[in-house]
Amino acid sequence: MHVLSKNILNQIITTRPSESHKGNYGRVLTVGGNSQFGGAIILATSAVIHCGAGLSTCATSVDNLTALHTIVPEAMFIPFDSEYKLIDALTNADVILVGPGLGTNEDSLKILQIVLQHAIPEQQLIIDGSAITMIAEHHEFLPFLKELHPILTPHQMEWQRLSNIKISEQDDIKNTLYQQKLQSTVVLKKYHTTIYHRDGSISQLAIGGPYMATGGMGDTLAGMIAGFLAQFKLKNYDYVVDAAVYAHSAIADKISTTKYVVLPTNIITEIQSFMKLSVAP
Numbered sequence: 001m002h003v004l005s006k007n008i009l010n011q012i013i014t015t016r017p018s019e020s021h022k023g024n025y026g027r028v029l030t031v032g033g034n035s036q037f038g039g040a041i042i043l044a045t046s047a048v049i050h051c052g053a054g055l056s057t058c059a060t061s062v063d064n065l066t067a068l069h070t071i072v073p074e075a076m077f078i079p080f081d082s083e084y085k086l087i088d089a090l091t092n093a094d095v096i097l098v099g100p101g102l103g104t105n106e107d108s109l110k111i112l113q114i115v116l117q118h119a120i121p122e123q124q125l126i127i128d129g130s131a132i133t134m135i136a137e138h139h140e141f142l143p144f145l146k147e148l149h150p151i152l153t154p155h156q157m158e159w160q161r162l163s164n165i166k167i168s169e170q171d172d173i174k175n176t177l178y179q180q181k182l183q184s185t186v187v188l189k190k191y192h193t194t195i196y197h198r199d200g201s202i203s204q205l206a207i208g209g210p211y212m213a214t215g216g217m218g219d220t221l222a223g224m225i226a227g228f229l230a231q232f233k234l235k236n237y238d239y240v241v242d243a244a245v246y247a248h249s250a251i252a253d254k255i256s257t258t259k260y261v262v263l264p265t266n267i268i269t270e271i272q273s274f275m276k277l278s279v280a281p
């Protein structure tokens with residue numbers, strides 16, 4: 001097991017070459033946010049953009065359009081219930097994040113199915129929130145995981161639903177056994193989040209704390225992972241995931257020195273300065 005330290009940041013976050021443009025920093029598609037949980041996908045999409053992804057499109061309920069463009073006008077929008085627009089956006093993405101605030105009804109299920117059917121292994125797929133809960137309830141989706149090798153970002157309850165390992169019994173041996181069956185990376189979110197990589201290695205977070213226990217914090221992390229993967233295109237993307245997870249909690253720790261609780265929006269506001277300070281000298 002490898003305990004993550006701040007060294008991971010300047011290994012991943014590098015100075016941008018002058019001769020580059022938005023096309024070099026990745027196209028991200030975020031899919032989620034029903035009419036009840038619009039905030040989740042807006043937080044995730046904001047995090048993607050503040051991390052520096054080149055082009056970001058949000059597939060969400062049309063109910064969220066005004067809020068999305070008010071908060072991040074940098075984001076493009078498609079209505080997530082337009083099948084052909086969703087398929088087109090999926091085809092054009094380098095990184096896909098599905099799940100924050102997607103919900104679990106029939107419409108949500110249909111959207112998840114389209115994403116899983118049209119994503120390809122060459123794309124990076126991150127599966128979070130409601131999408132994990134739906135996969136736990138619909139085992140017919142499991143073969144897609146084995147083909148696409150996604151990054152799953154469950155909290156302990158979502159991991160219990162998916163793996164059938166009770167929270168009180170979740171340990172590295174049991175978690176690794178099930179994660180290896182899924183052939184997916186698993187970012188198991190909790191106090192001191194643990195990351196199970198596909199090669200069997202384990203990264204352990206030793207920062208972060210209860211000031212982060214606010215709804216939307218995981219949606220923001222999922223967006224940061226997507227934003228990091230879009231632009232830092234290492235062959236071994238394990239390090240990129242580790243860096244995003246570390247940065248999320250390191251920003252929270254910094255804010256928590258002067259604030260009792262840290263809001264997801266506070267983290268998003270700090271991402272750009274934090275990344276600037278993390279570039280190798």
Ligand SMILES: NC(=O)C1=CN([C@@H]2O[C@H](COP(=O)(O)OP(=O)(O)OC[C@H]3O[C@@H](n4cnc5c(N)ncnc54)[C@H](O)[C@@H]3O)[C@@H](O)[C@H]2O)[C@@H](O)CC1
Pocket residue numbers: 036037038039040041099100101102103128129130131133155156157158167189190191215216217218219
């Ligand atoms: N502003 C928004 O629109 C928000 C939307 N959200 C979305 O709502 C959907 C449902 O997600 P939720 O996670 O709220 O609901 P879930 O029902 O999936 O999980 C929450 C339950 O898990 C329990 N739990 C146990 N261990 C936990 C751990 N380590 N971390 C977190 N919870 C733990 C909690 O006590 C709670 O009862 C997701 O799609 C999510 O993205 C949430 O992110 C909250 C904010």
Ligand SMILES: Nc1ncnc2c1ncn2[C@@H]1O[C@H](COP(=O)(O)OP(=O)(O)O)[C@@H](O)[C@H]1O
Pocket residue numbers: 129154155189190191192193207208209210211212213214215216217218219220221
């Ligand atoms: N006590 C805590 N210590 C450290 N991190 C925490 C704590 N509580 C919550 N977090 C972090 O906040 C995030 C919560 O994720 P999640 O439950 O999916 O949030 P949401 O779905 O509401 O966005 C995770 O990154 C988790 O590690």
Ligand SMILES: [Mg+2]
Pocket residue numbers: 128129155218219
């Ligand atoms: Mg969540």
